[in-house]
Amino acid sequence: MTTLDRVRVPPTAPPSAAPPSAAWRTRDIVVTAVIGVAFGVVFWAWGLAWGAFEPLNLVVPVLRDSLYAVWLVPAVLAPLIVRRPGAALFAEMGAAGVSALLGSQWGVDTLLSGFVQGAAAELVFAFTLYQVWSLPVLSVAAVASAAAAWIHDWVLYYPDFAIELQILRGVLMAISALVFVAGGSVLLVRALRRAGVLEGFPA
Amino acid sequence: MTMSYLAPAIAHEQRDSLLGRTSPLVKLAIAVLWLLGLGLTVHPGPPLVLIVVTLIAGIELGRIPLPRLAARLVPLALAAAGIAVTNLVFSGQNADPAATELTRIGPLRITEEAVAAAFGIGARIGAIVAVGAVFALTTDPTRLVDALVQQGRISPRFAYGALAAYQAVPRLADDLATLRAARRLRGLREWHPRILVGLLVRAIRRADQLAIAMDARGFGSPDLGARTTFRPLHWSILDAVVLLTGVVLIVVLLLATR
Structure with missing residues (x-):
């Protein structure tokens, strides 16, 4: 362990007292980027596993999409931690970019997906002026991100699906987003705070 | 891997x-x-x-x-x-x-x-x-x-911040191996969602050190005047x-x- 491990950024103000500012500290940038990169590796592994989940679709058509929301986690987790404008888009696109560079069956479309998924969550947080981080807001952001992904995939990958299946797919993705993205982000932030790595962050 | x-x-x-x-x-x-x-x-x-x-x-x-x-x-x-x-x-x-x-x-x-x-x-x-x-x-x-x-005129702070984070990918693989070994030693299943928490903890700690090092070198500081490029x-x-x-x-x- 180096001496740097014990250095902490001195908080200029009590962390939770001041409203979150629009200015990004270097620490906010790098932590958001690192969350994006870590999930980029998760995305890449999830993409390879995605084919192995195919049998789920034989049980109930499109059942596999109930696992979809793993791809949406950084769009809520990163802004929940750093609380800066643009964090949802930055983290989600960073993760998408890393998984595309590592190799994904969705190629450059990963970037487009990351953009629409991150932008949808970003809009919800912008709507609260980046002031409200309650579970309902996180849930709305998660479902918005899933809705964007749902429309994108409808047009690009499942244009020929029957309409009932499109709706079922949407419902499964929304439930998936509530569990993995909203619930998962809250649990992850709680675990990270307990581990002591979120000192100096509002979360 | x-x-x-x-x-x-x-x-x-x-x-x-x-x-x-x-x-x-x-x-x-x-x-x-x-x-x-x-x-x-x-x-x-x-x-x-x-x-x-x-x-x-x-x-x-x-x-x-x-x-x-x-x-x-x-x-x-x-x-x-x-x-x-x-x-x-x-x-x-x-x-x-x-x-x-x-x-x-x-x-x-x-x-x-x-x-x-x-x-x-x-x-x-x-x-x-x-x-x-x-x-x-x-x-x-x-x-x-x-x-x-x-x-592309993307902000250098965000672009190079992301690149710095990207360089940590091989270390993430090392971290994953360490975390799995630690779980095996404790008689736990090697693969568990909790591994993600450990990975993120280590990644964020490293990001903090990186941010301090970057700030110490005046990364993206507006006080240093116009930026020059190393690889034009x-x-x-x-x-x-x-x-x-x-x-x-x-x-x-x-x-x-x-």
Whole structure:
């Protein structure tokens, strides 16, 4: 362990007292980027596993999409931690970019997906002026991100699906987003705070 | 899972090839344009032509060794085929009484129209896979970020912050091995969602150190005056030629199959 491990950024103000500012500290940038990169590796592994989940679709058509929301986690987790404008888009696109560079069956479309998924969550947080981080807001952001992904995939990958299946797919993705993205982000932030790595962050 | 596999630094041969020297932004622009163009058509022609063009360009102009390209494409092509089969089985046209029935698999009715549509979608995904693979195998991540900053006018603080984080990918693989070993030692299952918490804890600690080191060197500080660049990039004739070829190709393909 180096001496740097014990250095902490001195908080200029009590962390939770001041409203979150629009200015990004270097620490906010790098932590958001690192969350994006870590999930980029998760995305890449999830993409390879995605084919192995195919049998789920034989049980109930499109059942596999109930696992979809793993791809949406950084769009809520990163802004929940750093609380800066643009964090949802930055983290989600960073993760998408890393998984595309590592190799994904969705190629450059990963970037487009990351953009629409991150932008949808970003809009919800912008709507609260980046002031409200309650579970309902996180849930709305998660479902918005899933809705964007749902429309994108409808047009690009499942244009020929029957309409009932499109709706079922949407419902499964929304439930998936509530569990993995909203619930998962809250649990992850709680675990990270307990581990002591979120000192100096509002979360 | 070796480190070199997870941190794909591309070889000199690809980096100095024609496609390697093309601005990453030009390649990215063509890839996105092709993707949007393919979204406009269900005809299998345009994606099939793009697959052939992309693979030949990757091998001839990008100097990607064939085994390397194949190793990257095979697992992705299998996943792409899975999406095509899913479309075939769950196509809305299978339920259409007017559609021509081809065969029945148990309760499933497969129609000719659904086969045609699934083939088109399979070709589209194949094109997306091929373009993505050739882009990733001919693009140096550092050059990509340089281009984003210098040619794409992205904020250097965010671009280089992301690049710094990207360099941590091989360390993430090391961390994963350490965490799994620690779990094994404690008699726990090696794979568990909690591993993600450990990974993020270590990644954020490293990000904190990185941020302090970057701040200490005045990274992105407005007080230091104008920024100079270490690896200056310029637009070239090559960029213009590649961009024009890519644009003309997709426009002609879309018009020809309308």
